[in-house]
Amino acid sequence: MLRALLAATALWISIAHAADLRIGVAADVTSMDPHFLNLAPNVNIAWHVFDALTHVDENARLVPGLAASWRAVDPMTWEFKLRRGVRFHDGSELTAEDVAFSIDRTRAVPNGQMRPFTQRIVAKEIPDPYTIRLKTSAPYAMVPYDLNSVFIVSKKATGSARSEDFDSGKAMVGTGPFRFVRFARGDRVELAHNDAYWGGAAAWDRVTFRIVPTDPARLAGLLSGDLDLIEQVPTADLPRVRGDARLATAQKVSWRTIFFHLDQREPVRGIADKVGKPLPRNPFRDPRVRHALSLAIDRKAIAERLMDGAALPASNLVSPPVLGYAADLKPDAYDPEAAKRLLAEAGYPDGFAVTLSAPNNRYVNDEQIAQAVAQMLARVGVRVRVETMPINVYLPRGAKGEFAFAMLGWGSFSGDLALRSLVATPDPKKGFGAFNWSGYSNPRIDALLERAFATVDDKGREALAQDAMRAAMRDHAVVPLHHQVTTWAMKKSLSYAPRTDEFTFAHHVRPR
Amino acid sequence: MLSYIARRVVQSAIVILLMSLVVFAAVYAIGNPVDILINPQADQAEIARLTADLGLDRPLPEQYWIFLSDAATGSLGSSFAYQVPAIALILERMPATVELAVAAMLIALVLGIPLGLWAGVAPRSGAGRAIGAGAIVGFSLPTFWVGLLLILVFSVWLGWLPTSGRGPTTDLFGIPVSFLSAEGLRHLALPAANLALFNLSLVAKLVRSGTLEALQQDYVRFARSKGLTERRVVGVHVLRNVLAPVVAVSGVQFGSVIAFAVVTETIFAWPGMGKLLIDSINVLDRPVIVGYLCVVVLLFVAINLAVDLLSSWLDPRVRLGGEA
Numbered sequence: 001m002l003r004a005l006l007a008a009t010a011l012w013i014s015i016a017h018a019a020d021l022r023i024g025v026a027a028d029v030t031s032m033d034p035h036f037l038n039l040a041p042n043v044n045i046a047w048h049v050f051d052a053l054t055h056v057d058e059n060a061r062l063v064p065g066l067a068a069s070w071r072a073v074d075p076m077t078w079e080f081k082l083r084r085g086v087r088f089h090d091g092s093e094l095t096a097e098d099v100a101f102s103i104d105r106t107r108a109v110p111n112g113q114m115r116p117f118t119q120r121i122v123a124k125e126i127p128d129p130y131t132i133r134l135k136t137s138a139p140y141a142m143v144p145y146d147l148n149s150v151f152i153v154s155k156k157a158t159g160s161a162r163s164e165d166f167d168s169g170k171a172m173v174g175t176g177p178f179r180f181v182r183f184a185r186g187d188r189v190e191l192a193h194n195d196a197y198w199g200g201a202a203a204w205d206r207v208t209f210r211i212v213p214t215d216p217a218r219l220a221g222l223l224s225g226d227l228d229l230i231e232q233v234p235t236a237d238l239p240r241v242r243g244d245a246r247l248a249t250a251q252k253v254s255w256r257t258i259f260f261h262l263d264q265r266e267p268v269r270g271i272a273d274k275v276g277k278p279l280p281r282n283p284f285r286d287p288r289v290r291h292a293l294s295l296a297i298d299r300k301a302i303a304e305r306l307m308d309g310a311a312l313p314a315s316n317l318v319s320p321p322v323l324g325y326a327a328d329l330k331p332d333a334y335d336p337e338a339a340k341r342l343l344a345e346a347g348y349p350d351g352f353a354v355t356l357s358a359p360n361n362r363y364v365n366d367e368q369i370a371q372a373v374a375q376m377l378a379r380v381g382v383r384v385r386v387e388t389m390p391i392n393v394y395l396p397r398g399a400k401g402e403f404a405f406a407m408l409g410w411g412s413f414s415g416d417l418a419l420r421s422l423v424a425t426p427d428p429k430k431g432f433g434a435f436n437w438s439g440y441s442n443p444r445i446d447a448l449l450e451r452a453f454a455t456v457d458d459k460g461r462e463a464l465a466q467d468a469m470r471a472a473m474r475d476h477a478v479v480p481l482h483h484q485v486t487t488w489a490m491k492k493s494l495s496y497a498p499r500t501d502e503f504t505f506a507h508h509v510r511p512r
Numbered sequence: 513m514l515s516y517i518a519r520r521v522v523q524s525a526i527v528i529l530l531m532s533l534v535v536f537a538a539v540y541a542i543g544n545p546v547d548i549l550i551n552p553q554a555d556q557a558e559i560a561r562l563t564a565d566l567g568l569d570r571p572l573p574e575q576y577w578i579f580l581s582d583a584a585t586g587s588l589g590s591s592f593a594y595q596v597p598a599i600a601l602i603l604e605r606m607p608a609t610v611e612l613a614v615a616a617m618l619i620a621l622v623l624g625i626p627l628g629l630w631a632g633v634a635p636r637s638g639a640g641r642a643i644g645a646g647a648i649v650g651f652s653l654p655t656f657w658v659g660l661l662l663i664l665v666f667s668v669w670l671g672w673l674p675t676s677g678r679g680p681t682t683d684l685f686g687i688p689v690s691f692l693s694a695e696g697l698r699h700l701a702l703p704a705a706n707l708a709l710f711n712l713s714l715v716a717k718l719v720r721s722g723t724l725e726a727l728q729q730d731y732v733r734f735a736r737s738k739g740l741t742e743r744r745v746v747g748v749h750v751l752r753n754v755l756a757p758v759v760a761v762s763g764v765q766f767g768s769v770i771a772f773a774v775v776t777e778t779i780f781a782w783p784g785m786g787k788l789l790i791d792s793i794n795v796l797d798r799p800v801i802v803g804y805l806c807v808v809v810l811l812f813v814a815i816n817l818a819v820d821l822l823s824s825w826l827d828p829r830v831r832l833g834g835e836a
Contacts (some may be wrong), residue, residue, distance in 0.1 A: 028791045030593045037593065038551035111565050111595065113551045116558050149553075163595035185594070186605065186783030186791070187678050212676050212781045216660050221675040224667040361794075392796050396543020410552065421552065431555025 019205040021506055024218045024230035028211055032172060032183050033163035034151035035102070035109045043149075044503050045189050045209065049089075050151035050174035053080055053099065054144050059321035060255050060413060060500040062144055066094065066152055066175065072456035075139035080147075082130040086198045088154045089172075089179050096132040100124045101155035103134075109163065117146040139454040141461050145413050177202045177507040187211060191506070202507035209506075222247065222489055229490035231504045235308040235364060241489045248512075252498030253312050253319050254486045255411040257418075258363055260356075260373075260479040262290055263404045265439035270404030271354045274383060283352055284404075284438075290476035291332075292342035296380040297373055298334040303482055306368055310487060314480035316469055317410065317418045321500050323458075324415020324465030329473050331480075339380040351381030357398070358407035360388040364484055370407060373481075398437050406437055409484070411501070416452040416465035423477045424449055440477045517817070524813040528806055535802050536579065540572050545592050545796035566592060579802070588806070589799035593792065598803035602785055606807075607687045608678060609777070609784030613769040615691070615704035617711065617762060624715030625751075625758065631716065632723025632754075633746055643716060650713030659706045659779035666702060674699050676781040703780040707773055711765050715758055722754035729753075763819040771808045 027041040034046040055065035064070075067080040086094040103121060106114040121143070123135040134143055154173045161171035172180035177199060178191035189209040193202060210227060212218040215234045219241070221227040233241055233249070241247055263269065268282040283289045299313035312319070315329040343351060358370035367388045374384035384405070389397075398406055412418035425441040426433030432446065445468050452464035473480070486502050490509070497508045546562045554562075563569045567578060582589060588598045631643035667675040679699030681688035690696030726732060727750065735745045774786035781787075785804060792800035 030791075031595050033595065036595050037549060038553070039549070111562065111590075111592065113549070113554065113558075113562065115561075116551055116553045116555065119558075167596070184678070184783060185601075186787055187781065210677055210781065211783075214676075214779050214781065217663060217676050217779055217781060220660075220663045220668050224663075224671055224675050226667070226675045226677075390794070392548050392794055393542055396547040396796075399544070399547045412552070417553065421555075426556075428556035428560075431557060434555045434559065435552070 019203065020208070021204040021206070021509060022208045022210060022226065022228050023504060023506060023509075024210050024212045024221050024227040025504060026213055026215075026218065026230075026232040028186060028213065029183075029189060029209070031163055032166035032169075032180070032189075033109065033112075034153065034166070034174075035106045035112050035114045036163050038113045038149065040502065041211075044505075046151050047176065047503060048178040048191055048207070048506060049172055049176045049180050050153065051086075051176045052149070052151055053082075053147045056148055056413065056501060058252065058497055058499045061321065061323065062148065062413075065148075066099075067144075067147075070144050073133065075454065075456050076137070077133055077135050078143040078456075079131060079133045080144075082132070083198060084130055086175050087196050088157065088175050089194060089196075090154065090157055092154060092156055094152065094154075094175055095129040096126040097129070098152055098155045099132050100126060101158070102150055102152045105153065105158070106150055114149060117149045120146075139456065141453055141456045141458075142417070145417075148413070178207060181206075197507075199507075203510050204506055207506040219489070222491075225491075229488060229494060229496065229504070229509060231486070231488050231502075233487040233489045235310045235487075238308045238310065238487060241487075246492055247489055248492050248494065250488045250490070250496045250498040251310070251485055252500055253321070254484040254502050255319050255322055255413075255500045256363070256409050256484045256502070257314055257317055257319055257411070258311075258366075258369070258407065258409045258481045258484065259314070259317060259422075260293075260481065261398075261403065261406045261408055261422075261437040262293070262476075262479065263401070263406075263438055265401070268404075269402075271352055274350060274353050276353070279352060283346065283348055286346045287475055288342045288346040289348065290479065292339040292346070292380065293377065293382065294332040294476055294479045295335045295339040295342070296377050296382070297332075297479070297481065298376055299331050299482055300334065302369060302372055306365055306372055307482070307485075310364065310485040311482040312485060314482045316415065316473060317422060317478070317480055318412055318415045318469070319483035319500065322412065322414060323462055324418075324469055326415075326466040326469045326473070329470060336376075336380050343380060343382070348381075351383065353383040353385070354405050355385045355387050355403075356405045356407070357394070357403040358386065358388045359391040359394040362391040362394070363407070363409045366407060369481070399435075401437060401439070403437060407481075408435070408437070410435075414465060415469045416449055416461070419445065419465075419468050419472055420449055420453075423472045438478055442471065442475065442477065445471050445477075520813070520817055524810070527813070528809050531805055531809055532579070532583075532802050533576065535805055536576050536798070537572065539796055539798045539801060540575070542796055544568055545798065548795050549592060588803040591792070591797050591800045593795050593797045594800075598799035601788065601800060602803050602807055605783060605785045605788045607689065608782060609770055609773050609786060611689055611691065612700070612703055612707060612773055612776070612782060612784060613766060615700055616707035616769055616773075617766055619704055619708035620711035620715050620765075621758075621762065623708075624712045625719050625755075627712075628716040628719025629723055629746060629751065629754075631720040632727065632750075635720075635724060644720065647713040647717045647720070650709050651717075653709070655706060655710065655775045656779060658709055659703075659776060662702050662706055663779070673702050675702075676779075678783055703776050703782050706780070707769060707776045711762075711769065714761065714765065718758055718761060719754050722757065723750055726750045726753050760819065763815055763822075767812045767815045770811060 029041045029045055034050050051066050053065055053067035055063050057063045068083045070080045073079050103118050106118045120136045120140050121134045122137045125133040157173035158171050165171040169180050177197040179194050181190040181192050183189050191207045193205045218230045222230045262284040264284045268279050272278050303311040303313055313331040315331040316325050318325050356370050358366050360367040370386045374386045377384045421435045424432035425446050426436050448464050448468035452461050455461040488496050493512050495510050495512045591598050627643050631640040634640040663675050666673045679696050682692040690700045735749050777784045777787040789804045
């Protein structure tokens, strides 16, 4: 009797309204303020309520957003033409004033981290309500790309609102496909359909983003029918999800590339010969040694077995759809014999010993990958000790330059941006090499990057970015491993257009 | 009495001060939270600017001094990750944890006491053995695993209960609670059961052994020989004697259930303080970590004080503070 009653209640509740969508997200959303942190879960929600001048499509390529078109009037001035008739959720019309206000606000939010996207804009002009011109102090090609990260808020509705006013919903007035309903910190974000959205109506009346960080619990939510779609399906569960007739999956190569930094600075730290005696010079300074390490890694085995196919062996620091990817580069094929020869040529016939550092809670299967790589390198005589730690310990230590051989994952809009942070010669004045833990330096690559950032024509810039990528990869400045493949799982009745930038957009979920 | 309470308050203040110093230094030693929260697009100047904005570029003693001076005015600083005062953040998440903990303790007591009595009265029966064995299993199973098992059975296989989250809440005197709506109760059921299991086993075991012991006592024989019904002997005379340790243990356990609901909250995506602590440790959000621990220490101190006062009031033989 009780059982029947409970079952009936469950049944009644599970028949949710047909146009409700419940999405299980994997990481905590910390704030609703779109100009505070550049954390993927926060930005993901912001894309539903707010909008930006430029969008990126599912291949991470730039397409028009709130701006219908843009062009470089001269190398230091970008002009954006706004879409007309776009309305905020409070009914007011979007104008260039709102854009200027939003750009200013990225610099005004206390502890805000969106400033890197607007700091090069030195002046704004508004010739008419639908046009805004942005000036930079030097030729800078990235303005339309940077503005993809600047969410446009309503000047009138936002005013001097603080981050808390966004959390409470008071200031959540955007032009995005959904209106804000409720943010329950640590639990859920609820949104409702925006009929006036310029980009076409979404298929859902109400959308709930549930924050379920535990992988098995998220999958259980989908299996039990509590959730309609989940992101970041763990690779270990892929066979099971694929074998379930009630579920469908969507996969796409992510922009996140996993690679290894090889510390090439002197004096040598964390590298020794096999009896523990420090080496006279850093072996990683020799390109042959870096090449040998790359040849000794069996990328195919890691992608197929360890990652259950959810990885693509990498030859570049950005994934194939991304601007600046050099398609002519091929991943180094597994060749332990060649690796041994190169090591011998470089003067290390007996190899050496090094510590490989990796996080254990950040990238998909990060710790297992480090273990596998260590075993592969042992076969060519390089003795690798693996040291893993949580990401909150890992990143600060990496930033201090404490690692000789370190795993890192990176997602970028373009190859030149990735190279600027990871491979360019560290130079705080230019903002180059902020995450160049290798200490690698190559003036030719630096020069190519500077030219790329100053080239406002996209084709020309892409060619320069590709040249820089080729130079860095042929020199094995860092050793790329693979591009992650992201998996979404959903009820059979739904479909999702998977995205390279890993975002989970409710407006891109459709009934099948 | 008053001097005793005053002494306890001073002791607690010292404990909190020492704890904050240790946590402060430990989080500082781990690293700069800006390195974790940073926008990958940021350059060195931006990293330096943010570090300075958060005051993290100053020497540790100065940072600690600033923290202390702010704390004196009642502010524990703003969360780096949430951009909200740490105390507000903790208090916002507290009702969820307290509700979960109360529900878990209720389940543990309401089920544990009768089960323990049953097992104590009939230790050789099938049920008695089953309860005894069940209590041992309940002790030894890891909470994490039990939580996942509960989800698998009750949500995935049977489809009776939701897998995670808090569901809708109803305001009770301005505090959001789950237990006033059917849907809220359905969300509360599994996490509360998961959190209750350990204490349920503990209570059942305590009551069982207490009952076994009490049944050998003279007063029970005397009561029986007086011709009292077995129901009255066990339900009144035995129970009253068995309850004393259960009350004492429950007091202490309640504090730990609140403080260590972390695992259950994480599995069931329950938006409580424990989950906040884990999320904050993951990004080295120092104001929240220090604030959380201060709140928990205060909680423990208050519960201990209450238990001490209560026991001295219940039992005049118990003296406070060891004065002659």
